[in-house]
Amino acid sequence: MSKKKSSAVDRISAGTRNIAQNKRARHEYEILEELECGIELKGSEVKSLREGKAQLQDAFGRIITGELWIFQMNIAKYDYSNGFGQFDPTRPRKLLAHRDEIDELTGKLQQKSLTLIPLSMYFHGGHVKLKIGLAKGKKLYDKRRDLAAKDAKRDAAREMVSLRKGR
Template identity: 40%
Template sequence: MKYMENVKNKKAYYNYEILEKFQAGLVLSGQEVKSLRTRGISLSGTYIEIKEGEAFWVNAVIPPYQPLNTDKNYNPRRERKLLLNKKEINYLAQKVKERGLTLVPLSVYTGTYKIKLEFGLARGKKKFDKRESIKKREVERKIKSEIKHEGVNSL
């Protein structure tokens, strides 16, 4: 069976300033694991919510593995529980209560037996922040290309 590649949420780095990163295991059914490994998933529009001392991954759509043989009660948009320590959950709950902070999924990846979610504690960027980060990235690219060309010309 082909293993799932690292699925990244590219928009998260554009729309949010990531302050801290965390990893968590996911509680999934067998059908969801097979579906994730073969088809992948889109992380856009998903978020993490903390309710009653537990963390949940909300709005993630995992399509059925075999659509024709799917159980009638299968819900592709159900909330999936994250496996975190109580200490981590309490820390995250405290941070999310602060104004402007949220939990954003960054990537889903797999090892041999486990599927994990990497997420970040993030603050939303304003439009001018987004433009500023694009400018910084372009300047860094120019500097790298100039250094590369200078190295070739000096030989």
Template identity: 45%
Template sequence: MAGKGKGAKAAAKKRLEAQKLLADNRQARHQYEILDTLETGIELLGTEVKAIRAGKANLRDGFCLIRQGQLQLHNVHIAGHEQASRYFNHEPLRVRRLLAHRREIDKLRGQLDTKGLTLIPLNIHLKGSWIKLTIGLGKGRKLHDKRQEERRKQDQKDLRSALKRL
């Protein structure tokens, strides 16, 4: 019986590690209304993988484009790996190819034709041993929309705290 408990705990711990969040674009959910999300793979170099696992990725100014039928990730800064020499290190702001099925790319292309929509990287996470990027199809928020969203969140927070006091 004691063996089952250890195995269950180890399996739960392994699952948690398998879904580890490596980088998050918190600003994106504030500036954009996310309509749809898609999990894609990223074509990375070895030093980029090591740098991302060390938490050296910045998604804040990133965006995605569809060029020549391929999804591309632009303006995402992945710092150089400290242990690698300058010769073997990668370029921090290079354009990276995203890996998605043709049907998914075509669906996104159709949705992007709608005025005001853009593709934004939301987070980089581990799925098993693979590094995945979640991108979101977003519509830019106006200033009054941002204020309204802040007010709604504050009201929900106040309501939860009032319910806790009861």
């Protein structure tokens, strides 16, 4: 029997597997635009991510000399790596995006008071992808309004269910 080699299409169709999400980002910021980009990692960092050991809560993005970087993203050390396989858990990591996307983000960041926030990290076809958002900070009254709308939507859904059941 001959073994079938996996093609790029097979790997992409394998789907995505979530590693980490920044749930607080959507509460603290209004996300204006989203961008999916790759991330430059070391071998033991990928092994640590396969175990799901990553935190995005305090992370933020910056554009420095035309390159996209992510700071304060915590990837825990891999337990079985030693010697040169060790890395700093919060080291700055380079993000991989197209030049025109970086230039567009640079223009928007300089124009308005916006920031880059990581939203989620996941495996897509064997590669680690990071979804970053161009975000604007919410005021306290915006957060309250969002919570009130969420509660109203949940109450309406409950009423619809109870009406369907005939209670």
